Amino acid sequence: MKRTGAFFDHAATRTMPKLSEFYGIQIFIYGREHGIPHFHAKYQGSEIVIAIGTLAVLEGSIAGRAFGLVMEWAALHNAELSAAWAALQSGNVPARIEPLK
Numbered sequence: 001m002k003r004t005g006a007f008f009d010h011a012a013t014r015t016m017p018k019l020s021e022f023y024g025i026q027i028f029i030y031g032r033e034h035g036i037p038h039f040h041a042k043y044q045g046s047e048i049v050i051a052i053g054t055l056a057v058l059e060g061s062i063a064g065r066a067f068g069l070v071m072e073w074a075a076l077h078n079a080e081l082s083a084a085w086a087a088l089q090s091g092n093v094p095a096r097i098e099p100l101k
Helices: 064-076 078-089
Strands: 018-022 025-028 038-043 046-051 057-060
Touching: 018 064, 025 064, 038 064, 038 078, 046 064, 064 078
Parallel strands: none
Antiparallel strands: 018 025, 025 038, 038 046, 046 057
16 A cells, blocks of 8 residues: 555654554654644555544545444543654653553
8 A cells, every 4th residue: 555645654653652552553643743633544455544532534545344343442542642742743752551451
């Protein structure tokens, strides 16, 4: 899948802190990105970008079951995602977030 657009930066994805990982899904956040607070979820070569707070899909897609798991996890940890975004915008390292069990 070729990733283009406002939220995919291949150089940036190599340095994104991993916030969580569960069921083969990796959750990343990148502090140098600005605009809408968001996180990236990667699964089996696909990537999706989801807004923190509203959980709106901003770009990309992942397999249906993985998408449901990401949305469930994000709903449970929305406050922690907001704190992670704020930490990165302040130049701090965000805390890891509990995986979905």
